[in-house]
Amino acid sequence: MKIAVLGGDGFCGWPTSLHLSSLGHEVHIVDNLSRRWIDTELGVQSLTPMDSIQERCRIWKQETGNEIRFHLLDLAKEYELVRKWLADHRPDAIIHFAEQRAAPYSMKSDRHKVYTVNNNVNATHNLLTAMVETGIDAHLVHLGTMGVYGYSSVGAAIPEGYLDVEIENLEGEKKGLEILYPTRPGSVYHMTKSLDQILFQFYAQNDGLRITDLHQGIVWGTHTDQTRRHPQLINRFDYDGDYGTVLNRFLIQAAIDYPLTVHGTGGQTRAFIHLQDSVRCIELALNDAPKSGDRVKIFNQMTETHRVRDLAELIARLTGARVAYLPNPRKEAAENDLIVRNDQFLCLGLNPTTLEAGLLSEVVEVARKFAHRIDRKHVPAVSAWTKDLAKRVVTDPEAPHLKSVS
Amino acid sequence: MKIAVLGGDGFCGWPTSLHLSSLGHEVHIVDNLSRRWIDTELGVQSLTPMDSIQERCRIWKQETGNEIRFHLLDLAKEYELVRKWLADHRPDAIIHFAEQRAAPYSMKSDRHKVYTVNNNVNATHNLLTAMVETGIDAHLVHLGTMGVYGYSSVGAAIPEGYLDVEIENLEGEKKGLEILYPTRPGSVYHMTKSLDQILFQFYAQNDGLRITDLHQGIVWGTHTDQTRRHPQLINRFDYDGDYGTVLNRFLIQAAIDYPLTVHGTGGQTRAFIHLQDSVRCIELALNDAPKSGDRVKIFNQMTETHRVRDLAELIARLTGARVAYLPNPRKEAAENDLIVRNDQFLCLGLNPTTLEAGLLSEVVEVARKFAHRIDRKHVPAVSAWTKDLAKRVVTDPEAPHLKSVS
Numbered sequence: 001m002k003i004a005v006l007g008g009d010g011f012c013g014w015p016t017s018l019h020l021s022s023l024g025h026e027v028h029i030v031d032n033l034s035r036r037w038i039d040t041e042l043g044v045q046s047l048t049p050m051d052s053i054q055e056r057c058r059i060w061k062q063e064t065g066n067e068i069r070f071h072l073l074d075l076a077k078e079y080e081l082v083r084k085w086l087a088d089h090r091p092d093a094i095i096h097f098a099e100q101r102a103a104p105y106s107m108k109s110d111r112h113k114v115y116t117v118n119n120n121v122n123a124t125h126n127l128l129t130a131m132v133e134t135g136i137d138a139h140l141v142h143l144g145t146m147g148v149y150g151y152s153s154v155g156a157a158i159p160e161g162y163l164d165v166e167i168e169n170l171e172g173e174k175k176g177l178e179i180l181y182p183t184r185p186g187s188v189y190h191m192t193k194s195l196d197q198i199l200f201q202f203y204a205q206n207d208g209l210r211i212t213d214l215h216q217g218i219v220w221g222t223h224t225d226q227t228r229r230h231p232q233l234i235n236r237f238d239y240d241g242d243y244g245t246v247l248n249r250f251l252i253q254a255a256i257d258y259p260l261t262v263h264g265t266g267g268q269t270r271a272f273i274h275l276q277d278s279v280r281c282i283e284l285a286l287n288d289a290p291k292s293g294d295r296v297k298i299f300n301q302m303t304e305t306h307r308v309r310d311l312a313e314l315i316a317r318l319t320g321a322r323v324a325y326l327p328n329p330r331k332e333a334a335e336n337d338l339i340v341r342n343d344q345f346l347c348l349g350l351n352p353t354t355l356e357a358g359l360l361s362e363v364v365e366v367a368r369k370f371a372h373r374i375d376r377k378h379v380p381a382v383s384a385w386t387k388d389l390a391k392r393v394v395t396d397p398e399a400p401h402l403k404s405v406s
Numbered sequence: 407m408k409i410a411v412l413g414g415d416g417f418c419g420w421p422t423s424l425h426l427s428s429l430g431h432e433v434h435i436v437d438n439l440s441r442r443w444i445d446t447e448l449g450v451q452s453l454t455p456m457d458s459i460q461e462r463c464r465i466w467k468q469e470t471g472n473e474i475r476f477h478l479l480d481l482a483k484e485y486e487l488v489r490k491w492l493a494d495h496r497p498d499a500i501i502h503f504a505e506q507r508a509a510p511y512s513m514k515s516d517r518h519k520v521y522t523v524n525n526n527v528n529a530t531h532n533l534l535t536a537m538v539e540t541g542i543d544a545h546l547v548h549l550g551t552m553g554v555y556g557y558s559s560v561g562a563a564i565p566e567g568y569l570d571v572e573i574e575n576l577e578g579e580k581k582g583l584e585i586l587y588p589t590r591p592g593s594v595y596h597m598t599k600s601l602d603q604i605l606f607q608f609y610a611q612n613d614g615l616r617i618t619d620l621h622q623g624i625v626w627g628t629h630t631d632q633t634r635r636h637p638q639l640i641n642r643f644d645y646d647g648d649y650g651t652v653l654n655r656f657l658i659q660a661a662i663d664y665p666l667t668v669h670g671t672g673g674q675t676r677a678f679i680h681l682q683d684s685v686r687c688i689e690l691a692l693n694d695a696p697k698s699g700d701r702v703k704i705f706n707q708m709t710e711t712h713r714v715r716d717l718a719e720l721i722a723r724l725t726g727a728r729v730a731y732l733p734n735p736r737k738e739a740a741e742n743d744l745i746v747r748n749d750q751f752l753c754l755g756l757n758p759t760t761l762e763a764g765l766l767s768e769v770v771e772v773a774r775k776f777a778h779r780i781d782r783k784h785v786p787a788v789s790a791w792t793k794d795l796a797k798r799v800v801t802d803p804e805a806p807h808l809k810s811v812s
Contacts (some may be wrong), residue, residue: 057715078780079516083516107747110485110489110535110538110539111485113531113535114485114532114535115530116526117527117528117531118524118528118531120602121523121527122523125519125520125523125524126520129516129519129520130516131514132793135793155575155576155577155581156573156574156575156576156581157576163571163573165569165571165572165588166571166678167562167569169561170561170562170563170745171561174560175562177588180584180587180588182571182583182586182588183604183609184607185578185604185608186612188608191604191605191608194602194604195485195527195601197601197604198589198591198601198604199597199601201590202591202594202597204793205590206592206737206791222758238410313680319753321729331612339576385612386612386613387538387541
């Protein structure tokens with residue numbers, strides 16, 4: 001297949017591109033490189049030394065003989081060019097990662113909120129409009145998030161995308177109705193993924209677009225089979241307070257003897273998936289495309305759920321690190337349960353990498369190996385969800401007045 | 407109160423501004439005048455001769471002594487100026503009409519889809535972000551649409567915004583959950599109002615913004631008590647295939663002996679409200695503000711439901727006009743029932759203008775009076791929902807091969 005990977009230079013996009021290329025697909029990366037620009041804005045860098053996208057593609061060709069082509073294009077800002085690109089290349093499938101993907105970054109300031117909504121909504125909508133306009137029949141696979149549902153559920157298992165409800169009609173009869181599982185996003189970033197759902201529903205219904213939406217959990221891990229093939233193919237690894245996902249942050253905190261920073265009680269339960277499983281899920285989703293006229297196919301892309309404090313304690317035990325309980329800059333439930341259905345991917349043959357099996361190799365292979373590149377001042381999470389919460393943000397968990405370090 | 411009316415130069419915005427000014431409020435119109443630009447783009451004009459916004463405000467002051475101030479500002483494109491404007495003026499209430507509001511225009515071409523989403527989502531989100539950032543405690547009243555729900559319901563009455571559903575938890579117990587009434591918008595325009603709902607839910611929950619969302623039916627009528635006070639205060643009246651609402655279009659079709667154009671079977675049931683009631687509803691909603699921390703307050707702003715063909719036959723009887731049944735350029739159910747709850751406005755004292763009582767005066771006072779200004783070529787609705795439907799669009803319902811004229 002000819003596959004366009006939008007946002008193919010990013011944390012999930014790059015290993016997905018390599019995975020699909022290694023399966024023999026013709027891969028085209030389309031990216032505006034905004035994630036690299038945001039590194040520059042924030043003054044942070046990937047823990048792993050990361051080459052330019054052009055150089056990465058060169059090395060991939062050298063190592064495997066497979067070509068991945070890179071196209072610099074801004075999906076959100078350059079509608080006319082997007083349409084022309086699709087008309088010229090007519091991909092069979094499009095994987096859409098091209099959105100600003102960090103909740104803390106989206107809450108950093110009013111400017112970051114405005115950017116995230118403008119970028120993410122226009123990127124997705126421009127793509128959908130251009131697909132209709134060019135008449136290409138590509139299968140669109142989008143990376144969404146479990147986080148659209150919020151985390152204050154009634155303790156029911158979150159189904160895969162849809163919910164059957166009963167509505168009483170005027171004759172007093174109960175009638176069944178299938179609806180999108182109701183969302184209650186907890187950040188501007190998560191909100192944009194909730195908006196995406198409405199866009200997908202409309203274009204599947206009105207224009208018969210074939211769309212799969214992957215509601216992914218929190219990704220952890222760095223390597224896949226392909227990124228291991230050459231040092232210059234290594235994936236990015238974010239450890240800063242905005243882009244570092246919780247488990248990856250714990251790993252590098254452990255590696256540099258920094259307290260594992262848990263916000264609030266750590267009673268938040270979240271869904272997780274290893275990067276290797278994430279790229280495999282994309283492959284599985286690609287091979288299971290809906291037909292034109294079908295509803296949007298929604299998968300829950302996760303393999304385990306854990307409480308944040310349990311993860312911290314686990315890594316503390318493995319590595320001897322301390323755990324620091326800090327005030328939570330996010331507006332969210334202090335404690336929540338989370339049960340998620342992921343039957344569809346298991347049925348399609350996903351064989352998950354467990355946290356227990358993969359964790360220690362990450363610490364050794366990545367966190368300790370590159371620990372000398374860590375800038376400690378970027379480790380704290382400083383983006384607060386409201387102005388009130390901003391007053392409680394702790395920028396130095398090692399400060400002597402903090403008594404909550406366990 | 408100091409009230410900002412965003413989009414105050416438009417079809418609903420202008421009579422609302424006059425109504426609120428006549429009640430003694432300090433009214434500020436904020437508008438980018440895009441609706442006038444779209445007239446220019448489409449080569450159409452209001453049936454009623456409409457002065458510039460500056461001239462209209464001058465006449466209002468001359469007639470009443472009340473000042474309405476006009477501020478040229480683009481909500482969607484000029485975030486920094488919007489924030490500054492709010493910080494400088496600190497309104498007590500904000501009425502938000504500032505969105506592209508025609509479904510056919512939003513479906514006209516890919517460019518119009520892109521514009522509608524970009525404009526409407528960014529306008530609403532910029533406003534919400536700026537309200538949080540400036541810390542003003544204004545009550546936001548937004549004009550949404552009944553159309554977010556689509557028209558293929560299970561025959562239940564559409565409640566005011568929310569639905570109680572039951573979800574079975576892991577112990578097999580049924581737990582109640584209140585959710586936003588599920589939307590299924592039928593055009594890009596309606597979709598943007600569905601996106602707005604998600605934005606409002608988030609900012610009410612995260613930042614305690616006080617928001618009322620009015621899900622309005624199709625507005626008909628031209629005059630309010632205030633627009634009648636002087637010929638130069640007259641409201642705009644759109645009759646073209648993009649911006650003319652169905653009932654207003656029937657009225658002018660009758661006035662110029664043009665067939666009343668019904669699309670499909672005319673079995674579509676829609677909700678209606680007279681313009682005078684619409685401005686009164688805004689006043690009622692303003693006086694019934696939610697508290698910070700409350701959920702978004704949602705009203706159904708409509709007073710009657712009718713099938714489109716029944717309206718056409720009614721006007722045909724009143725005026726002697728013919729009815730032409732044409733292929734439907736919209737993708738929608740051919741026939742639907744619609745029952746809508748509007749208890750909240752009735753409780754607050756709304757006393758509706760009925761269609762039966764107001765219709766004939768509209769024909770005489772507006773449609774016949776300005777019939778000489780009508781350009782017949784702009785009467786057909788030509789925006790199709792999909793490329794397939796575009797092939798069936800009829801641009802001349804008077805063509806001899808059309809046998810469906812009754």
